[in-house]
Amino acid sequence: MTHEEQVKRMTEMMAKFVGHTAKKLPDDVIAKLEELRSKEDSPMATVIYDTMFRNQELAVKLNRPSCQDTGVLQFWVKCGTRFPLIDDLEALLKEAVVKSTFETPLRHNSVETFDEYNTGKNVGKGTPTVWWDIVPNSDSCEIYTYMAGGGCTLPGNATVLMPGEGYEGVTKFVLDRMTSYGLNACPPLLVGVGVATSVETAALLSKKALMRPIGSHNENERAAKMEKLLEDGINAIGLGPQGMGGNYSVMGVHIENTARHPSAIGVAVNVGCWSHRRGHIIFDKDLNYTITTHSGVEL
Numbered sequence: 001m002t003h004e005e006q007v008k009r010m011t012e013m014m015a016k017f018v019g020h021t022a023k024k025l026p027d028d029v030i031a032k033l034e035e036l037r038s039k040e041d042s043p044m045a046t047v048i049y050d051t052m053f054r055n056q057e058l059a060v061k062l063n064r065p066s067c068q069d070t071g072v073l074q075f076w077v078k079c080g081t082r083f084p085l086i087d088d089l090e091a092l093l094k095e096a097v098v099k100s101t102f103e104t105p106l107r108h109n110s111v112e113t114f115d116e117y118n119t120g121k122n123v124g125k126g127t128p129t130v131w132w133d134i135v136p137n138s139d140s141c142e143i144y145t146y147m148a149g150g151g152c153t154l155p156g157n158a159t160v161l162m163p164g165e166g167y168e169g170v171t172k173f174v175l176d177r178m179t180s181y182g183l184n185a186c187p188p189l190l191v192g193v194g195v196a197t198s199v200e201t202a203a204l205l206s207k208k209a210l211m212r213p214i215g216s217h218n219e220n221e222r223a224a225k226m227e228k229l230l231e232d233g234i235n236a237i238g239l240g241p242q243g244m245g246g247n248y249s250v251m252g253v254h255i256e257n258t259a260r261h262p263s264a265i266g267v268a269v270n271v272g273c274w275s276h277r278r279g280h281i282i283f284d285k286d287l288n289y290t291i292t293t294h295s296g297v298e299l
């Protein structure tokens, strides 16, 4: 393949992959929803879970997105410095979003701020979002895709706490957000928490936390314990599926952290909804791909 043909091929594959993630939830999300459904005992909660599974069946059968809000596309790219398409990546992801907008189709979710018009293509100034992690001495490229819907984006918040507020302050910040805005995000929620040195480092980590597989834990055992405590605390609020009441409110709580300044605790929260449309694909230098989130996908 020539370089131009490679760019075209990767654009097509990413457009298709984005379209697929709009219609079919990741395997780990489905497994978690099935587990939560089996642990609910109220008729309302079980009916809502059954509706979600029916929604998934119909989305595939009718070949259309499972939720009308297909979000703002966000990509987290971990790209090797020797990946052959590194220079083309950002432009081809943008093109893939335009292609997928018409082919899938995706809802038009890119409104130019201040000028207040919808571009109609899901691309605009700074959209789709592309975050870069450059990986030295590698020729492969890992891409996380995420559809940031309106409802699941709403609970997002970040602040810097006084040092004396400690981990109790982090807990209060997260729980306050869940009791006030959790309902907006179509529970059960995946809750991402960033704890870091400043507002932007915490905010980015809280979104990165949502890319982790459900059931994974922070490698620090104290942080992992806090994930469990927060999970129990948010479940105890009793939001249940779609906020209609139930034993479980969350699919998981993921904390990501860095070291921090001794006088500040940056903390942020970000939320994924039951329709947590994230995908993960890895390309080698010849554009052979491995998809870790969704089984049985051919691009």
Ligand code: SF4
Pocket (backbone or CB within 6 Å): 067, 068, 069, 070, 149, 150, 151, 152, 184, 185, 186, 273, 274, 275
């Ligand atoms: S919160 Fe999620 S499931 Fe609910 S409307 Fe938004 S994208 Fe759809």
